[in-house]
Amino acid sequence: MDKSNIKFWNERRRQLKDNLDAKRLPCAVGVVESKFAENVGGIIRTANAFLIEEIILDKKVYNKSATAGTANWENIKVEENIFDYLKQNNYAIIALEQHERSVPLWDFKFPLKSAIIPGHEVFGMSDEMVALCDHVIEIPQFGLVESLNVATATSIALYEYCRQHRGNKI
Numbered sequence: 001m002d003k004s005n006i007k008f009w010n011e012r013r014r015q016l017k018d019n020l021d022a023k024r025l026p027c028a029v030g031v032v033e034s035k036f037a038e039n040v041g042g043i044i045r046t047a048n049a050f051l052i053e054e055i056i057l058d059k060k061v062y063n064k065s066a067t068a069g070t071a072n073w074e075n076i077k078v079e080e081n082i083f084d085y086l087k088q089n090n091y092a093i094i095a096l097e098q099h100e101r102s103v104p105l106w107d108f109k110f111p112l113k114s115a116i117i118p119g120h121e122v123f124g125m126s127d128e129m130v131a132l133c134d135h136v137i138e139i140p141q142f143g144l145v146e147s148l149n150v151a152t153a154t155s156i157a158l159y160e161y162c163r164q165h166r167g168n169k170i
């Protein structure tokens with residue numbers, strides 16, 4: 001490809017990204033702990049579908065394969081302390097967890113500036129981590145299996161945030 005072509009495609013890419021950025025809602029997902037890169041990739045893909053502001057990954061979670069593809073269009077940050085970052089940036093911090101403090105998702109009114117924190121695939125979220133969060137939300141379930149896959153649960157929570165704050169605006 002000659003240099004003028006590269007310049008053209010870089011400019012086109014920048015325009016597309018600016019166009020997406022203008023439509024983002026002030027919502028973040030913070031992944032503090034994760035065992036499987038596929039789940040992080042799934043969360044990034046949903047974040048893209050709903051055009052949220054940013055995805056914050058703990059240094060230990062960051063993995064190039066999880067952030068390939070869709071991630072090129074998203075705002076991904078790697079932080080040593082996700083909670084410090086979210087507090088400094090005035091997010092309401094919302095644990096996504098089945099917990100004694102939780103309220104059902106359908107009763108929860110998301111603050112406009114919300115950060116959703118899912119737990120670990122195997123261990124869930126520790127009480128210490130839940131205590132760092134302003135709210136705890138739970139997706140009611142009715143089947144025999146007690147919990148959802150973490151990327152699925154995050155997708156449902158993001159859908160509901162988006163339903164409340166975007167409505168049918170695009």
Ligand SMILES: C[S@@+](CC[C@H](N)C(=O)[O-])C[C@H]1O[C@@H](n2cnc3c(N)ncnc32)[C@H](O)[C@@H]1O
Nearest residue numbers: 096097118119121123124138139147148150153
């Ligand atoms: C597979 S679950 C963890 C289950 C773990 N074995 C436990 O008992 O804590 C992984 C994560 O998905 C999210 N999750 C799954 N089902 C959920 C639900 N019904 N409501 C809210 N979060 C859920 C939570 O963030 C949880 O930490």
